[in-house]
Amino acid sequence: MGTNAKKKRVIMLVVDSLMNAPLQEAVKTGKAPALRFFMEHGKHFPNVVSSFPTMSVTIDSTLLTGTYSDIHKLPGLVWFSEKEKRLINYGTHIKELRKTGFIKWMKDILYHLNDDHLSKDIKTIHEELAENGKTSASINAYVYRGRTQHYLKLPKLLTHFTSLDHNPTIYGPKLFSYGALYRLNPSKRNNHFWQKYGFNDKFSARELIYLIQNNKLPDFTLVYFPDLDHSVHRKGPQNTKGIKEVDRQLQKILNAYGSWDEALQDNHWIVMGDSGQAPIDTVRKKALIDLKQLLRSYRMMKLKEGIKDDDQIVLGINERMTFVYSLDSKQLPLSTIAKTLQNDERIDVIAWKEKEAIHVISGEKAGELIFQSNGDYVDPYGQSWSVRGDLEILDLTLKNNEMVYDTYPDVLSRLQSSLASHEGNYLVINAKPGFEFIGESSPTHVGGASHGGLHKQESIVPMIVTGTDSSPKHLRIVDLKDWVLTLID
Structure with missing residues (x-):
């Protein structure tokens, strides 16, 4: 890479449950012009290996630390703590959460996941960048640990009937967004109760657009898009409608620049899935x-x-x-x-x-x-x-x-x-x-479809990269952190 390429910022867009076959179909049929643009102006890697279990919190931990769960110590979405003698659940289904304890779930996802359960013996990419004098942002990612103190603002609906702290302290990157609980854009659009308090694609896109339009993009930005996952769960792995919806948000992001080509000049773009899904029988x-x-x-x-x-x-x-x-x-x-x-x-x-x-x-x-x-x-x-x-x-x-x-x-x-x-x-x-x-x-x-397992249908994800001829040492999510750091240095 040349000197100018190294000065580009890195924007990583993680699309939950994005898979290569439906991605290719959506691009081919004209449903995904933004994704097609990225593919035509970058490198397409169809076979990147995810971590295990193929559940978002464990994959995110692997992505941010460059290690598997034997090192980062976040075993899965649901696991039993020998130390606490209890089942930890970061969020499966309301029926399960009612039984294991709604307040326990809230505390686990808000505090313990990043502060206690994710090993302090390993640094996240946000922590490493901060130590090297670089800046980073996390938008709607469940795993986000960094060096900057933030105070979440919990919705009254959650604090009025519970013992939860109204303004819990967390540590994230300098620029941090977490649905309605902590946002960068002053606007309150797309973050109401019926919109999952901002944990949706529209909110994620709006937050990134805010950084772009206000010239606040840091050296590294990670943005999580959750909606496709729900669509694939319901309609199966071959569903392209969900990809079409994600692409609409990506188009809005590209439109925040004077031209789509300008977006490429200023940044390295990494667009990727986190896990696939395997079909589930109809009976x-x-x-x-x-x-x-x-x-x-x-x-x-x-x-x-x-x-x-x-x-x-x-x-x-x-x-x-x-x-x-x-x-x-x-x-x-x-x-x-x-x-x-x-x-x-x-x-x-x-x-x-x-x-x-x-x-x-x-x-x-x-x-x-x-x-x-x-x-x-x-x-x-x-x-x-x-x-x-x-x-x-x-x-x-x-x-x-x-x-x-x-x-x-x-x-x-x-x-x-x-x-x-x-x-x-x-x-x-x-x-x-x-x-x-x-x-x-x-x-x-x-x-519909489901994930969590070892099979290649849920373990292989696509990745599109623009602005560099370099690639990770191996095509695995566990190898991405070290590679991304080379793009930023």
Whole structure:
């Protein structure tokens, strides 16, 4: 890159559940002129690997820290804290949140996620930039930790009936926007209760446009667009209407410049998805893997009651992926629970850790696979592994000393990191495409689509980059932070 290119600002637009096939279809049929413009004037990477589980808070943590969950320590949207002896839920469905505690959810998403749960041993890109004298912005991202103190303003509807602090303190980048709770643009449009308090695409676009028009863009800006995710959940992976709606907001952003070409001159643009989604069967009984029924011979924690002395199992359900915790490893070893789960052929990956090795079995395939890091086989990302057993369980191919992935991208590293992401004695289980897990009051997406799992349909996302010929070391979200920093320096 030349000297002038290095001075460009970086604007990263993260579109939740943007996938390559419907993106290409939307561009081809003229539904997405802004995305087409970016593609025609930049580089298109169709196969970027997400982190695991493929849920936004964990992916965002990987994006911001450049690490998987064994380092950043944010395991999933739902997980059990051994330290606090409670199930942590950052926001699944109102039915679940009522049972686990609405106030607990609010405190987790507002304070604990960024201040406590995201490891302080690793720096986010916002923190690193601030330390290097650079500026950054976060708009509507759930993970945002930075060095600047801000005071959120909670809506009266939330504080009037609760014990929540009216103006909680958080630390984010210098320029920070978080729906109606903290905004850059003085306008109150698109941030009312019926508009999800500003957690919508129109609000995200308006905030970015405000920075552009007032010449306040920092060195790095991350903007999160949530609406496509809801559309894909309802209508399935091939839906292009949601992409058309996102593109309308991108057009407004480009129109904030004198011309679309001018927008390219001033900035590096990175437009990307965070995870894909896998289709869910239209027949409810077939589509939903009822873990309460499957594990009925064990005493399971009830959401409303929390942990009781005689409970044996806790479920941390992340749509198509689930943490299954054993509360008594002597009486109920993970291998015993794993064999019970193996009776359902809709569960294609059942994994747990024993000492340094990861054991994997399947409800779909016979045998067992055991792997650990630092072995004779090297994968496409330069990671080495020791592997023995039935390779077809994770669809691994060995060619000489090289390992190739297919159905489950970067599966060994993503599984290993998930099994080291937090304290506790637990299994990680994954559903085949077409199916998702349910427990007490889990959200369901029958006839639509869902994510959380390891499968390539939900693990591969597109990325469009303008203004540079450089690219990340590897096409994985975990590799983007270091690369973005080179664009800013």
